[in-house]
Amino acid sequence: MCESCALVGASxxxxxxxxxxxxxxxxxxxxxxxIPSYAGPFVxxxxxxxxxxxxxxxxxxFDVHIRPSHFRSPSLVQTxxxxxxxxxxxxxxxxxxxxxxxxxxxxxxxxWKENSILYRIPRGFCSTIRTNFPGLYETFYGVSALxxxxxxxxxxxxxxxxxxxxxxxPNFPVLPYGRFKTTCLTFSAKNDKAACFVFExxxxxxx
Numbered sequence: 001m002c003e004s005c006a007l008v009g010a011s012x013x014x015x016x017x018x019x020x021x022x023x024x025x026x027x028x029x030x031x032x033x034x035i036p037s038y039a040g041p042f043v044x045x046x047x048x049x050x051x052x053x054x055x056x057x058x059x060x061x062f063d064v065h066i067r068p069s070h071f072r073s074p075s076l077v078q079t080x081x082x083x084x085x086x087x088x089x090x091x092x093x094x095x096x097x098x099x100x101x102x103x104x105x106x107x108x109x110x111x112w113k114e115n116s117i118l119y120r121i122p123r124g125f126c127s128t129i130r131t132n133f134p135g136l137y138e139t140f141y142g143v144s145a146l147x148x149x150x151x152x153x154x155x156x157x158x159x160x161x162x163x164x165x166x167x168x169x170p171n172f173p174v175l176p177y178g179r180f181k182t183t184c185l186t187f188s189a190k191n192d193k194a195a196c197f198v199f200e201x202x203x204x205x206x207x
Contacts, residue, residue: 038176039175049197062090066084087159095150097123098126098188099121103117106179121186135167135168
């Protein structure tokens with residue numbers, strides 16, 4: 001299975017998950033309300049990012065201490081890039097031999113509704129991140145997401161000093177709206193190393 005096929009398959013999976021999410025909610029909403037209320041063109045911004053424990057008592061190969069900027073008014077979300085301060089460390093080099101899964105929980109009725117969206121990355125973890133989250137890749141690693149070089153996250157500590165980030169996801173023009181907690185879990189090819197981290201994000205309608 002070619003790497004590009006894996007990336008296309010991963011992209012299609014998240015699109016299908018988005019459709020399923022919308023369909024789950026359609027039956028509960030009035031026809032005049034569900035289309036604008038649940039999904040569409042979006043703006044994304046982050047509330048928190050932190051490490052989480054990998055399964056099987058594995059050491060976490062990713063350590064993160066990042067503070068996102070906050071917006072003083074909702075209108076600024078539409079026109080202003082969020083900025084990031086802090087640092088993160090890869091304790092080992094991660095490349096396209098790694099696999100992963102993104103699990104998004106939805107905040108609903110004052111609690112997290114688990115596994116609202118599952119996005120599996122069967123291979124090509126690094127390139128999947130670079131292709132589908134180009135703004136994150138460029139802000140975190142200081143390299144153009146359009147580069148054709150083999151994708152790697154080198155083992156090192158990275159410093160972010162008031163770095164602007166563009167959260168645009170070009171392969172996903174439509175996403176469900178809401179507050180999500182997305183856990184990213186990735187494993188080496190031999191399953192002897194793992195990394196786990198969490199993004200808490202808000203997805204709002206693009207005006």
